[in-house]
Amino acid sequence: MNPSPEFGSVVIASNRGPVSFTREQDGAITASRGSGGVVTALTGALQVGGTWIAAAMSDADREMTELADGRIPADDGAAYSLRYLNVSPEDFDGYYNYVSNGILWFAHHYLWDNVHTPVWDAGTYEAWERYERVNLAFAEALAQEAERLPQPTAFLVQDYHLSLVPKMLREMKPDALISHFSHTPIAGPTYARAMPTQMRRQLLAGMLGADVLGFHSEAWAENFLMSARYLPGARVELGRYRAHVEGHEVLARVHPLSVDAAAIKETAALPEVAAMRKEFEEWRGDARLILRVDRFELTKNILRGFTAYETFLKRYPEWKGKVKFLALLSPSRTELPEYRTYAEECLAEAARVNEKLGTADWEPITVRVKDDYQAAVAAYALYDVLMVNPVIDGLNLVSMEGPIANRRHGVLLLSRNAGAYFRLGRYALGINPHDVEEQAEMIQVALALPEEQKILRAKGLSRLIRANPPSRWVAHQLRDLDKVRIRRAWFRA
Amino acid sequence: MNPSPEFGSVVIASNRGPVSFTREQDGAITASRGSGGVVTALTGALQVGGTWIAAAMSDADREMTELADGRIPADDGAAYSLRYLNVSPEDFDGYYNYVSNGILWFAHHYLWDNVHTPVWDAGTYEAWERYERVNLAFAEALAQEAERLPQPTAFLVQDYHLSLVPKMLREMKPDALISHFSHTPIAGPTYARAMPTQMRRQLLAGMLGADVLGFHSEAWAENFLMSARYLPGARVELGRYRAHVEGHEVLARVHPLSVDAAAIKETAALPEVAAMRKEFEEWRGDARLILRVDRFELTKNILRGFTAYETFLKRYPEWKGKVKFLALLSPSRTELPEYRTYAEECLAEAARVNEKLGTADWEPITVRVKDDYQAAVAAYALYDVLMVNPVIDGLNLVSMEGPIANRRHGVLLLSRNAGAYFRLGRYALGINPHDVEEQAEMIQVALALPEEQKILRAKGLSRLIRANPPSRWVAHQLRDLDKVRIRRAWFRA
Numbered sequence: 011m012n013p014s015p016e017f018g019s020v021v022i023a024s025n026r027g028p029v030s031f032t033r034e035q036d037g038a039i040t041a042s043r044g045s046g047g048v049v050t051a052l053t054g055a056l057q058v059g060g061t062w063i064a065a066a067m068s069d070a071d072r073e074m075t076e077l078a079d080g081r082i083p084a085d086d087g088a089a090y091s092l093r094y095l096n097v098s099p100e101d102f103d104g105y106y107n108y109v110s111n112g113i114l115w116f117a118h119h120y121l122w123d124n125v126h127t128p129v130w131d132a133g134t135y136e137a138w139e140r141y142e143r144v145n146l147a148f149a150e151a152l153a154q155e156a157e158r159l160p161q162p163t164a165f166l167v168q169d170y171h172l173s174l175v176p177k178m179l180r181e182m183k184p185d186a187l188i189s190h191f192s193h194t195p196i197a198g199p200t201y202a203r204a205m206p207t208q209m210r211r212q213l214l215a216g217m218l219g220a221d222v223l224g225f226h227s228e229a230w231a232e233n234f235l236m237s238a239r240y241l242p243g244a245r246v247e248l249g250r251y252r253a254h255v256e257g258h259e260v261l262a263r264v265h266p267l268s269v270d271a272a273a274i275k276e277t278a279a280l281p282e283v284a285a286m287r288k289e290f291e292e293w294r295g296d297a298r299l300i301l302r303v304d305r306f307e308l309t310k311n312i313l314r315g316f317t318a319y320e321t322f323l324k325r326y327p328e329w330k331g332k333v334k335f336l337a338l339l340s341p342s343r344t345e346l347p348e349y350r351t352y353a354e355e356c357l358a359e360a361a362r363v364n365e366k367l368g369t370a371d372w373e374p375i376t377v378r379v380k381d382d383y384q385a386a387v388a389a390y391a392l393y394d395v396l397m398v399n400p401v402i403d404g405l406n407l408v409s410m411e412g413p414i415a416n417r418r419h420g421v422l423l424l425s426r427n428a429g430a431y432f433r434l435g436r437y438a439l440g441i442n443p444h445d446v447e448e449q450a451e452m453i454q455v456a457l458a459l460p461e462e463q464k465i466l467r468a469k470g471l472s473r474l475i476r477a478n479p480p481s482r483w484v485a486h487q488l489r490d491l492d493k494v495r496i497r498r499a500w501f502r503a
Numbered sequence: 504m505n506p507s508p509e510f511g512s513v514v515i516a517s518n519r520g521p522v523s524f525t526r527e528q529d530g531a532i533t534a535s536r537g538s539g540g541v542v543t544a545l546t547g548a549l550q551v552g553g554t555w556i557a558a559a560m561s562d563a564d565r566e567m568t569e570l571a572d573g574r575i576p577a578d579d580g581a582a583y584s585l586r587y588l589n590v591s592p593e594d595f596d597g598y599y600n601y602v603s604n605g606i607l608w609f610a611h612h613y614l615w616d617n618v619h620t621p622v623w624d625a626g627t628y629e630a631w632e633r634y635e636r637v638n639l640a641f642a643e644a645l646a647q648e649a650e651r652l653p654q655p656t657a658f659l660v661q662d663y664h665l666s667l668v669p670k671m672l673r674e675m676k677p678d679a680l681i682s683h684f685s686h687t688p689i690a691g692p693t694y695a696r697a698m699p700t701q702m703r704r705q706l707l708a709g710m711l712g713a714d715v716l717g718f719h720s721e722a723w724a725e726n727f728l729m730s731a732r733y734l735p736g737a738r739v740e741l742g743r744y745r746a747h748v749e750g751h752e753v754l755a756r757v758h759p760l761s762v763d764a765a766a767i768k769e770t771a772a773l774p775e776v777a778a779m780r781k782e783f784e785e786w787r788g789d790a791r792l793i794l795r796v797d798r799f800e801l802t803k804n805i806l807r808g809f810t811a812y813e814t815f816l817k818r819y820p821e822w823k824g825k826v827k828f829l830a831l832l833s834p835s836r837t838e839l840p841e842y843r844t845y846a847e848e849c850l851a852e853a854a855r856v857n858e859k860l861g862t863a864d865w866e867p868i869t870v871r872v873k874d875d876y877q878a879a880v881a882a883y884a885l886y887d888v889l890m891v892n893p894v895i896d897g898l899n900l901v902s903m904e905g906p907i908a909n910r911r912h913g914v915l916l917l918s919r920n921a922g923a924y925f926r927l928g929r930y931a932l933g934i935n936p937h938d939v940e941e942q943a944e945m946i947q948v949a950l951a952l953p954e955e956q957k958i959l960r961a962k963g964l965s966r967l968i969r970a971n972p973p974s975r976w977v978a979h980q981l982r983d984l985d986k987v988r989i990r991r992a993w994f995r996a
Contacts (some may be wrong), residue, residue, distance in 0.1 A: 120694060123616040124894045125801045125845065130938040131814070198691030200726060200895070201613060204921055207935045233693060236729065248741055308618045317622070352618065401617045402693070427696055442700045445623040 017187075017490045018160030020090075022052050023148050023175060024168035025106065027064030027092055029082075031074045039070050046267050047407070048193070051480035052166065058087035060163070061155045062398045063148060066094040077488035084378070086499045087242060095151060097144050104140025105346055106171070108133075114170040114213075116463075117205050118194045119309045119402050130206050136257060138209055146218070149178035153186075162187060164491050166484075167220065169193045170174065174212060176221025177332050180258075185498070186263075188216055191268075192234070194404040195429065201238040213318070214241045218255045221494040223262050224487055225358055226405040226429035231262040261494070263442035265486040266433050266479040269410040277387045286388035293376075294392060298457055299418075301393035303386045303408050304355035305342035307473035311399045311425070311443045312339065316359045316375060318399075318449035323374060326454050331372040335455070337388060340381035353379075390415035395456045397423045398430075401443045405429040409438070419455040419464040422451070422471060433478075437470035510680075510986045511653030513553035513583075515545050515669060516641050516663035518599065520557030520585055521577075524567045532563050532570075538876065540762050540900070541686070543668070544656060544973035545659065548981060552582035553647045553656070556641060558595065558664075559587040567686025584765075588638050597633025599664070600838055601626075607663040607706075612802045612895050621705045623699050631702055635667060638709070642671035646679075655680060657984050658825065659977075660713065661922070662686045667705060670890075671749075678991075680984045683710055684725070686715035686760075687897040692730040707734045712989040716755050717980055719898040719922035724755040758979040759926050761971040762903040771908050774832045779881035783829070787885060789952055793828045794886035794913075796879045796901050798835035799846035804892045804936045805832065809852045809868060811892075811942035816860055816867060821946050824865045827951070830991045831882060833874035846872075865952050883908035888949045890916045892936045898922040902931070906964035912957040914949040915964060916942070926971075930963035 011064070028049045029041045030285050043049070050433040056062060061081075066072040074082060075094040082092040115121075122128050151217065152175065156163045165188040167175045175436070175438065176188045202210055214237060217223055231251060238253050239246045245254045251262040277283055304310040319335050337360065343349040360375040367374050378385070386408075390396075396412040406428040413422060424438035439456055441449050459467075521542045522534045536542070549555060554574075556803060559565040567575060567585040575585040590598070598838045606621070608614075615621050625927040645668065649656045659667045668682045695703055708717055718724040718867040724744060724925040731746050732739045742796040744755040770776060793812065812828050829855065860867050871878070879901075883889075889905040899921040906915060915925050917931035924933065932949055934942050953962075 120613075120615075121696075122613075123620070123648070124613050124937075125841075126806070127616070128937050130935070131808060131940050134938075135940060185603070196731075198689050198693050200688070200722060200920075201694060203935070204613075204894075204937050206938050207919065207941070229693060232729070235567070236691075236725070313619070314622060321624070348618075377959070401697075426700065427693075442623070442696070444617075444621050444697050445699050445930050446628075447624050447628060448700070 015058075016162045016495065017058060017488065019156075019163045020055050020058055020166065020488075021152055021155045021159065021163055022056065022060070022062045022166045022168070022414055023053075023064070023108070023172055024062070025171035026067060027066050027071075027093060027094055028053055028062060031070035032068070033070040033073070039074055040487050045273070047267050047480035047483070048168075050273065051267070051484040052168075054481050055164075055166065055484045056084070056090040057088050060159060061091050061093050063093045063095065063151050063155065065106070065144070067098050071186040072096050078130055083121075089167050093151060093155070095144075095174070096364065101140040103145035104137035106287040108137035109141040110171045111343055111346060113205065113209075113342055114173070115194065117197045117202060118170065119310055120197065120201060122204055124204065128204060134206060138206070141228050142212075145172055145174035146178055148176045149173055149182060152179050154180040155184065156183060164488055166190065166191070166487060174216035177216045181217040185488050187495055188220045189224060189264075189487050189491050190220040191225065191487065192230060192404070194230075195402050196225065196230040196233040197237070198233045199240055201269060202237050210237075211241055214238050214244070218258070218260050220260060222487070222490040224262060224265050224490075225262065226264070226266045227430070227432045228264050230404065230429065231264055233264055238390045248297060252294055261490065263486070263490050265480070265483055266429060267480060267483045268475050269407055269414060270480050271360055271414045271476050274381055274387060274411055274414045277384060278391065280384065283384050283388045286385055287391050290389055293472060294334060297332055297334045299335060299392050300392040300395045300397055300453065301338070301389050302336075302397045303412075304339045305340050306349060306356060307342045308352050309402055310349060311401045312337070313359050314443065314446050315399050316356070316363055318377065318446045319453065320367065321446055321450035322453040325450060327426040329457070330367065331369065334373075335375045336389060337375060337377045338382070338386050339377060341379070361482060363469070378475065386411070391417045392418050394418060394424060395418040395453060397422050398428065398452075399423065399425045399441055399443045399449060400428050401425070403430070407433060410475045413468060414475055416468065419461070419468040421459055421464060421467065423452055423456060434471055434474055437467045437474065506550075509988065510551060510655055510657045510981065512649075513551055513657045513659065513981075514558070514648045514656055515549065515553070515555045515659045515661070516665055517555070518558050518603070518643055518664035519560060520525045520548055520564075520587055520819075521555060522585060523560060525561070526561035526563040526566070527971065529949055533923040538766070540976070541582070542761050543660075543763050543766065544760070545661075545978040547974050548657075548659065548977045549583040550578070550581050553652060554584050554586050555717060556586045556644045556648065558589065558599070558637065559589050561818050563825035565589050582854050586644060586648070588637075588640050590640060594633040594636055597630035598637035601630035602620055602634040603664045604748050604836055605700075605839060606698065607666070608687065610690045610695060611663065613694060614801055617696055617697065621697060621859055631699070635705075638665060638667035641665055641673055642668045642675060645672050649676060649679065649966065655988060657981055658682065659684070659980060665865045667709035669674040670709045673712040673903065674773065679704065681713045681987050682715040682717060682984050683713040683725060684758075685897070686719065686978065687723075688895050689723040690730070690842065691726045692733055703730075704734055707731050707737070708748070709753070711746060711753050712735065713753060715983040716753060717758050717843050717978070717983075719757070719759045721757050721927045722925070723897070723922065724757055728755055730889050735775040748772075756979070758976055759922060759971070760898055760973060760976045762900055762907060763970050763973050764969050765909045767880060767904055770877060773877065776877050777882045780879055780884050783882050785826060785894065788970075790825055790827045791887040792885050793826060793888045793890055793946065794831070794882055794905075795829075795890045796831045796882070796905075799842060799849060800835045801841060801845050802893050802895055804894045805830070806852050807936065807939050807942065809849070809856055810889055811939045812868065813860065814919045814939055814943035815946040818943060822950070823860065824862065827866070828868045829882060830868060830870045831879050832870060832872050834872070841918065848901060859904050879904070880908050884910045886913040887911060888914050888916060888946060890946075892934055892942060893920065894918070894920045894936045895920050895922070896921040903968045906961060907968055909961065912954070912961040914952055914957060914960065916945055916949055927964055927967055930967065
């Protein structure tokens with residue numbers, strides 16, 4: 011199926027490209043293709059022909075880009091190419107580490123206490139100029155691609171790294187059909203004011219340069235629209251999910267992504283995954299298994315998860331020795347000091363609980379630190395309870411991968427602040443991520459749930475997740491853009 | 504002028520009463536009347552007759568209440584009485600320190616980082632029960648008062664301590680005319696979800712039991728309404744500032760309070776204030792004066808204010824020795840450890856700047872720690888720049904007291920996140936409280952402002968503040984309630 015029949019070409023812009031290059035010890039450059047629903051979905055949209063523009067993230071990416079003279083042909087034989095932008099290491103650091111991950115991620119995930127953080131100084135303004143410069147490089151590359159590709163072109167701009175691109179591209183090509191999708195939550199209007207004032211306004215105006223803005227949940231779309239009301243010159247119709255800026259109309263749309271169930275099943279069927287599953291099974295023995303799979307990401311709420319498990323064990327001591335908590339954790343953003351500290355705190359909290367409640371033949375919490383997707387898929391099969399308790403999350407893919415790969419009608423404990431909760435909530439057990447008391451009680455409820463209840467919920471989750479494959483996610487976005495195209499042609503006829 | 508001509512009586516409920524009692528060393532109990540616009544305004548509304556119900560805050564309050572058999576006559580000869588509720592010390596601690604100041608204040612001022620704080624446990628639920636119990640005691644007292652007072656009665660419930668009172672009172676007296684006024688900011692819907700789920704819902708439902716909800720700014724009203732949309736059974740019309748819950752209609756209204764200009768002028772004219780002013784004047788000498796007046800309150804942003812001043816001095820070294828920063832600071836909520844730490848940090852930051860930039864005959868920052876309103880009024884007269892940079896503030900009264908008492912056409916640096924900014928912003932220099940860079944630059948701009956600009960702004964501020972005396976604030980609330988009364992009578996006729 012061609013997901014974009016109305017478009018002559020598709021041009022995608024995202025910080026990270028679908029393929030990353032590595033220089034091996036023998037000097038050769040090897041390519042590895044990213045997995046996950048977003049890559050699959052966006053690559054699908056590119057089958058009509060087009061370009062995926064991304065930032066060169068590594069030295070090998072940069073070398074490869076230079077070798078290929080800027081445009082790397084798709085490795086799957088389709089009619090699209092990759093274009094990796096070489097920005098200076100200083101610009102990349104300002105754009106990526108400082109602004110994208112240090113400011114925007116923190117703002118949209120409510121990670122400041124306001125009393126001490128954040129503090130903006132001259133360095134902030136310098137980094138912001140770098141963010142602007144990199145966004146401009148993206149916008150220019152997008153405009154160039156459109157010049158050489160069959161029309162009409164659908165521009166699909168991804169995420170908070172590229173918030174300024176829609177407006178910049180609109181100024182270069184006023185008739186461009188542009189969508190922007192936010193994969194994070196979106197800070198509400200009051201919290202967003204902690205960002206430097208001019209930066210906040212430029213970010214809003216930048217996104218409002220698009221025709222369609224996509225979000226994972228209604229809550230994020232509404233936070234964006236409520237913020238946009240404070241932008242001078244903008245007018246927002248909240249009830250219609252629509253904004254107007256200087257005669258330009260912008261639609262807000264909610265299209266939650268899902269996972270690629272078939273791909274997960276394929277991974278689960280791999281012999282090495284089966285072997286790991288067997289290992290986990292032996293280790294688990296007769297115990298019930300609580301599982302969590304997360305990066306050491308500040309938002310993932312690993313600390314309160316361990317504390318809640320401790321509270322559960324103290325209140326229901328009959329479960330001691332009869333349950334095991336497996337935490338598969340992987341490093342994240344180790345270039346930011348907050349993240350390094352957080353990883354240490356998580357390990358210390360697990361050690362504290364083990365020290366306090368463990369016995370000679372029972373370790374309450376087992377932590378494995380490794381970025382290992384196959385191990386996660388192996389463990390998913392075995393959980394009785396999957397704990398997904400982020401303090402806030404744009405969507406959360408673990409809550410979708412788990413129910414697809416699980417084979418025990420395991421129960422999903424899901425934070426009410428995850429974008430996924432808006433879709434899956436009715437078949438999960440909802441938890442307040444800040445509430446250790448509630449999480450402890452819900453572990454008990456999950457373990458005690460009657461089998462028919464568990465089956466009902468597991469089937470419901472699986473059905474909802476499968477009903478919304480990643481290809482639909484991107485098809486929705488293209489359809490939205492196509493409606494804009496038709497309306498625009500009609501009004502100009 | 505009778506501010507409440509349509510009502511037979513007015514009943515006010517607030518945590519703190521207008522008079523507080525102290526047992527002196529000689530054993531006598533003395534009364535001291537609170538100052539400030541709220542007390543003046545609400546006392547004015549009581550002239551028609553009625554009761555002010557508050558919590559006994561001290562042992563002397565409790566004794567006085569018992570001595571007076573629960574109802575203390577007004578000391579100003581008017582036809583109202585005070586009624587102080589004796590709640591157990593444990594209930595008071597849970598209601599006041601834990602829930603009101605430890606949870607609600609933190610939520611509405613965005614003081615959590617989410618990664619580590621807040622954490623809810625069994626203690627939270629216990630404290631919440633105490634909050635409920637105290638709110639119920641208030642609601643019962645309000646209902647009792649209405650029984651004995653001339654009808655119709657206007658119920659004016661104040662602030663976040665008493666969020667549950669409107670609904671509780673509505674259940675006891677379905678036809679009661681109830682308003683609730685929030686003196687704080689209001690957290691947006693996403694941030695508010697950090698509160699325990701059931702608590703958040705009860706707080707929303709509690710406030711929605713009122714007929715009219717008052718706020719200091721549109722931003723806070725809209726945050727409340729956006730949160731209310733998530734309450735099961737509630738329907739919100741954002742554009743009309745209106746909510747419906749189970750057939751009951753609730754209006755949101757914005758009535759910013761102001762200060763009592765005449766009272767400030769009276770204080771300024773006191774001989775002891777004149778003497779202090781003279782002292783400050785001599786200390787200041789030929790230097791220009793930057794002033795701040797604040798409690799050691801987490802939201803007041805004292806730390807970044809000092810850092811911004813340091814940045815200013817480094818960038819514009821010609822001002823060294825020619826400017827003095829006077830910080831009049833007073834203790835606040837010392838029962839909460841965060842507040843004690845914050846006070847220490849503020850003093851350390853001032854000492855650091857003085858150590859780094861001070862000379863033998865010039866101390867860059869002078870800090871005085873004392874709760875001394877008269878000293879503040881004396882210093883207000885003399886500032887060239889008044890720094891009011893809270894990270895967030897429901898309204899902010901310093902930004903209104905200062906311009907009334909100032910005699911030098913001093914410039915107001917005002918945080919764009921203070922409720923007062925929505926009204927005074929056009930005559931202030933707006934600052935982003937998190938942005939040290941901008942604040943440093945704005946100090947320079949303020950000091951360099953041409954005299955005619957300063958006069959224009961100072962006059963504008965004075966005019967806006969005087970145009971909105973506290974009596975108007977309360978009259979608006981009574982008028983809103985009266986409209987509800989008329990409409991209700993009409994629909995039932």
